[in-house]
Amino acid sequence: MLDALFRPKAVAIIGASTKELSIGNVIIRNLQEYGYRGEIYPINPTAPEVRGIKAYKSLDEIPGKVDLAHIIIPAKLVPQAIEDCGRKGVKAAVINSAGFSEMGEEGAKLQALFLANARKYGVRVFGPNCQGIINTDPALKAYCNFTFTYPEPGSVSVVALSGGVGALLMQGLFDLGVGMRMYASNGNACDVSIPEILRYWGDDAGCKAIVLYTEGFSDPKEFLDVAREIAAKKPVLAMKAGRTVQGAKAASSHTGSLAGVDIATELIFEKTGILSFGDEEEMSRAAMAFATQPIPAGNRVGIITNTGGPAVIATDVLVAAGLDVPKLSEASIARLKTTQLPQAALENPIDVVATAGGTEFRAAMDVLLDDDGVDSIFMNFVTAPFTDTHAVAREIAAVSALGRKPIVCNFMTDLSQERYRITMRILKEGGVPFYANPTAAARALGALARYGRLKRRDIGRPETPSGVEAATAASIVERARKSGRGVLSATDVYTIFEAYGIPVAGWKVVDTAAAAVAAADAIGYPVVVKADSEAIDHKSDMGGVAANLKDAAAARAAVEGMRGRLGATGALRFLVQKFLPGGRELIVGASVSRGLGHLVMFGLGGIYVEVLKDVAFKIAPVTRVEAREMLTSIKTKALLDGMRGEKGIDKEKVIDLILRVSQLLTDLPMIQEMDLNPILAFENAVYAVDGRIRI
């Protein structure tokens, strides 16, 4: 579908220029210098040729077919140019020109105009306000882009909303010697979207890993669906910027994007198994490891070092990244004893010492390859000037080539010296991912291991909870909608909860003090009485809550007191509910995330949510595995197990409650916000004791 864009056999440049420092010239220069194998057709109303290539006055004059047109002319001329493309049968257009939706209403109108023309003829539009694409395939070498890095062919593809960051990532990979497959930076993305590009690359056998930069998605649900599909096929490394309020503001101003501080993008990454990064350099470096190394089967790393301190730093970083540095087996230590120098430290890290040569390095690596307690190898290799560093590099490359266990190398050297450049080339040609310092190398291995954990994690499928009376809940919500009520009444909320099997403390809504006493008698004392009125939002501040009422007299007095304080209008009703002393306060909440569905939140109530913001989010529908992760990912999870003599809570019942909430949200997408706050959790039971639903 996107072949015309990514595999064009002929490219026209509408706005080709003879001026050296202009985009209309640079794009042709790039095609030439990069060695494009297809036809280049400069379009220029006056010049007979551009950069030595015959130019045409218009698309019509071009004798052959054109797959792709670059458009570099002023914004107001673009709709006509797209019309011309359509007539000529051009299949795709990269609109480099700016001045569209990113520039306000006037620009948005122009964008709508050219898009209508494109749809009329079936021309696919890439951009506008974008860089373009690159396909490094040696049979094609399509550099349809105005930036400056000429990547080597390889297996990593890069897609970025921002051309600046796209170029940065491409350059980062280039500097690391990582080959690239395809590149795309689509600016305003008015037609061809990042999800569509990802799907195209998902089917590209030459692409082994994808690197993605985004500031948010205009259609998060579309991205979620595609991400799930692609992340199952190959590693996707991704970074989302605009993570601070100020960063999000900067993002929203630069490409007319819909960016904001959303947590949804990170949650999509987590749900679909995309490997998330917070540092673009770290992401490029990780890509270097993904390009050549297998994914570690576990978290246990063996470290080989020929210098002390960098092994200490590496150990710190590896452990912080979730890896273990286990003891080696007795057999491994015995083998090391017979193969290492007398001063070597035969533990993990294995210090082969600075005078170790290729033989000692290789013997240490062989031990780690054979040790079943080790899943990956971290190498600290400083080019001690009194050793044959080429021999060491050859052994590391040989072990990497075996592909038995992933290996990354912290290669500490001076590349201004020819002898060490030779050592470096041995590593590079051997496909060894190497880095200039231990923290960088350890983080790259950390990313491989983190991806291994992601791949081994199976969140399963959403379940359908038993005993759900969906129709009851749906009719309540429908009735509220029809009557224009945004916030549901207590009766409605608790009835909906009960319809979904969400445990609720015994309750009844009544109109009079006498009815309240009767209800309390039936529920059993102590009870709590709450004023139930849409008009009263902060019940407890208004004196609308009376807790721990121990007998009929207290219940009656509470109701009468509220009538006095809050008015005797008929609209005022009373919720009588079982009062449950003790228990751990929990919160489950949900809200709509634009274009994605609901986010479900779990946390401990009170100060834990208010002061510590110690909560976990998931995108609905939530699976059982995800619900369990919500309980184990909060910082205060130890409180769920009980401590200081207190008993733990029934976590399985909390998980079941979250799954029922998730099902409710899935069935009733019109719910905008929902809170179960607090839920009281005990050793053998949980109860929602207050709830709120807004549609």
Place this chain on the structure above:
Amino acid sequence: MLDALFRPKAVAIIGASTKELSIGNVIIRNLQEYGYRGEIYPINPTAPEVRGIKAYKSLDEIPGKVDLAHIIIPAKLVPQAIEDCGRKGVKAAVINSAGFSEMGEEGAKLQALFLANARKYGVRVFGPNCQGIINTDPALKAYCNFTFTYPEPGSVSVVALSGGVGALLMQGLFDLGVGMRMYASNGNACDVSIPEILRYWGDDAGCKAIVLYTEGFSDPKEFLDVAREIAAKKPVLAMKAGRTVQGAKAASSHTGSLAGVDIATELIFEKTGILSFGDEEEMSRAAMAFATQPIPAGNRVGIITNTGGPAVIATDVLVAAGLDVPKLSEASIARLKTTQLPQAALENPIDVVATAGGTEFRAAMDVLLDDDGVDSIFMNFVTAPFTDTHAVAREIAAVSALGRKPIVCNFMTDLSQERYRITMRILKEGGVPFYANPTAAARALGALARYGRLKRRDIGRPETPSGVEAATAASIVERARKSGRGVLSATDVYTIFEAYGIPVAGWKVVDTAAAAVAAADAIGYPVVVKADSEAIDHKSDMGGVAANLKDAAAARAAVEGMRGRLGATGALRFLVQKFLPGGRELIVGASVSRGLGHLVMFGLGGIYVEVLKDVAFKIAPVTRVEAREMLTSIKTKALLDGMRGEKGIDKEKVIDLILRVSQLLTDLPMIQEMDLNPILAFENAVYAVDGRIRI
């Protein structure tokens, strides 16, 4: 004092070798290739010359004076070599050889032996098991070191416990184009210590900033004193590794160092104003900024960018590093309007857009220089191929040269292309700190700003609290010491607290139930009764605590019950204390940190300390500013201010209590451990309600 080591006029190499790949050859090669201006004397028993330089059979045969000797011979021969050095009048020896304290008892004995010889003759020893030193001074060019990086002269000095990390830092600075002043890596550090080196560099006018790597200090107090002195003179950038249990284990095995997971080193950095890093690459990159840029006067940064996405990333990182990205003044925006291209975004970040040239960049920088609301400038500069990138670089260099406000540059380019290498050289020669990606550049500016905050912070001097009866406390501790009691009795603890003006809930220690009732009558009900016996460590688990006793009968019953449960021996006494319901539980604790004195801890009691580990530490003596920082640096600090209708606590009284605890620890250094747990804090008062002192 260390002139012979760092400014040697003649160097002898004991163990000079004709073998190319040997340390005894490499050291001479380094001296030659780096261009050492002094005399080189190879010592070799058989070879007439080494690397073209006349060799001597022994030190005695050398005609001239020798300042410094490299010793590269087997460990067991080193004591004699030092003796020889002493006789010859050699002032300092760099012992590169390994096989000493890092190799166990046998090696430690050898180390003691050569050290005795060195002391006899006043020979200063550097190492053993070390790399050596470098002095880049063009008049000297002393490369007394076996590693491979040849640094350019400059103003940053590097000292590292680990030679591997030292070389790494030196290479990191070299790769960044940052000149170096001196370098030292002293391995086992048996004589010349890092503090001594720091003091020497503190007086070195050519050294503008110091970069330090450590895994802990054998004499932390000495380091604290020196660090305070040096950090007041020039920036010290430092990294401590061995931060995880596994990392500390790796550290302890590699140079015979005394490393462990200590928090003390980080606390020393904080107390003395050393800028701490957790990433060696980030530290080198920060040094690049410190080498040429002024320290920002505040946290407000103006961002100029010619590409969107990297400005979003930079904004995220700058904000996370504690910087503000403020709105520009009306005047600034008006000036931008007249000087920028029509598509430019005239806010902060200022997007000058990709087609901006030197004129637009310069105008934007001038606006930020003149805007009083901006303290520093962050530059995103991608070398768009259709702009005159040299002109842009010249303007950035010119603004950097003004020295009015610090500037760092994210310079995104392809250095494999000659035209961009020229652009890069313009920045480099202009002293502009530049980095290849926005995160790296933003972190470097973040380090400058963090240092600015450190310099503006004045922790003040420790105060002497009023009303302290030090003699009372000292005599109690002395009595306990004499009687061999490690854990003080309740009477002793509370009497000591009262002697230091630490508020304690009204208390009395009694022997009988009758006396308990009398005490409770005097204190006022409710009271708590606690068994007071050294033998009962977990009082509450043993039924040794009875709280909220509301009258005489309850108090009597409590005492009699404890007698029954815990034995009727005379050693069992009872603490009767005012029972204080409510109040916020706090903890203040202290323990001895090896070689440093006491660390004082503050936190909220109960689950906050047990589950969240939400505590703050300071090294005693604690100043008033530091005590206040303890209250504001915990994550749950909002609880001190009150919330959910609860009142806040009296923070000034907590600060006063911490200062009194600090004074107590200063006066009584024999205290090993002390806890005030809990302290109950109210709106207008705080009381220690349980305490423990171990000497």
